[in-house]
Amino acid sequence: MNLTPLNIVFWGVAGLFGVGLYGLLITRNLIKVVMVLQILVKAVVLALVLAGKISGNLGLGQSIAATVIVVDTIVAVVGLALAVQVRRRFGTLDVSKIDTLRG
Amino acid sequence: MDNIQYAILLAGAILCAYCAIVSKRILSATLYLAGISALVSTVIYKLGAMQVAVIELSVGAGLVTVLLVYALSVVGDDALDPSSIISKPMAFIVVALTISILGWMAYTKWAIVESTGSIVLADVLWQQRVLDVWIQIALIFSGVMGVLGLLSEQKPGQTGDVPL
Numbered sequence: 149m150n151l152t153p154l155n156i157v158f159w160g161v162a163g164l165f166g167v168g169l170y171g172l173l174i175t176r177n178l179i180k181v182v183m184v185l186q187i188l189v190k191a192v193v194l195a196l197v198l199a200g201k202i203s204g205n206l207g208l209g210q211s212i213a214a215t216v217i218v219v220d221t222i223v224a225v226v227g228l229a230l231a232v233q234v235r236r237r238f239g240t241l242d243v244s245k246i247d248t249l250r251g
Numbered sequence: 252m253d254n255i256q257y258a259i260l261l262a263g264a265i266l267c268a269y270c271a272i273v274s275k276r277i278l279s280a281t282l283y284l285a286g287i288s289a290l291v292s293t294v295i296y297k298l299g300a301m302q303v304a305v306i307e308l309s310v311g312a313g314l315v316t317v318l319l320v321y322a323l324s325v326v327g328d329d330a331l332d333p334s335s336i337i338s339k340p341m342a343f344i345v346v347a348l349t350i351s352i353l354g355w356m357a358y359t360k361w362a363i364v365e366s367t368g369s370i371v372l373a374d375v376l377w378q379q380r381v382l383d384v385w386i387q388i389a390l391i392f393s394g395v396m397g398v399l400g401l402l403s404e405q406k407p408g409q410t411g412d413v414p415l
Contacts, residue, residue, distance in 0.1 A: 151349040153253045157294060160261030166350040167265055174335035174343040179277055179322060183284055185381075186315060187268050192289045193307060197300045207375035210303045211383065213295075217303070218387045221310055222394035229401040235326040235374070238328070244336065250323035 157198050158173040164191040178234060182227040189220040257294065265288040281319045288312035302372050 168188035174180055193213045200209015231241060239248050271283035288311030296304035300410050335342065376384060 151254060151258065153257045153296075153297075155364055156254055156261065157298065159281070160294070162350050162354050164264045164268055164287075165353075166346045167268040169349060170342055171268075172303055172387070173337055175272065175343065176336060177277070179282065179319070179326070180272075183271060183277075183280055183319065186284060186311070187271065190264075190287060190311065193303070194291055194294060197295050197298050197303060198256065200300070202296050207346070208299045208371045208379070210372045211301045211375045211380045214306055214344060215380075215383045217310055219390060221314060222289055222390055224315055225318060225394055225398055226401070227400045228318055232322055232325050232369045233401055237404045240284075242325065251300060 154198065154202060157194065159177070161191050161198060166225045176244055178231040178243055178246075179228065181243065182224055182231065185227070186220065186224060191218060193217060205232050253297075257297070260290050260294050260297075264294070277323055281316055281323070284319070285312045285316045319346070351369070 165188060166180055168184055168191060171187065172181070172185035181204055193216055196213040196216065197206070198209075200206040201214075203209070217238050237240055240246065267283045267286040267290065271280040274280040274283060288307060288326045291310040292311065295307060337345075378395065
């Protein structure tokens, strides 16, 4: 296989996404869940830019990547605010201990 | 030479991601996350997407790091390390299968197209994707309002119930 820089970036995206997915499966801390989602979205942004480069339409890839970055930042902000409230209310950030819906 | 540079940057990003996940202290994980942002933005810059590289560096390594440090200052950086929800070997197998299937599906569709010409990001953003920009603005305002509501504390004696 002829290894070009784009091939290397492709496998880098796969590796980063895989590590993020692994983290999402094993972590139980709410703030760490938000951080792992950040890792996954970085892989997605890199994949979007790579797809734009491969398809010859880098402008479109960049615009969608910028949209994804903005949305992800808002998700992180709201997720961290929720984590702060969960900690204040339940006294823990362990997701397995906050699985009962009670007032 | 380009191959080596890309390989080093991406290997560094994957290593920082793994260290962020296994780190016991969340503050250390936050710093590793900033490192991932810096390395990924360098790769994006080398691919030719300069504007997105700058956005990724400033937002990912700057804003998100500040937000995480603020959240940690409020909740405290407990060295929490409970056992994982599913066993780590099972998680590794699931991830390996998923990445193999996704990688095979994407790699078979690989076809590099010759660039039709330089397409300016501003033209795409403000003409073809202008709806995306307006939705992002609305999302930002909604997110700010939502966070202000979530972080507001109730005054003593206030139940939060609306009287009928």
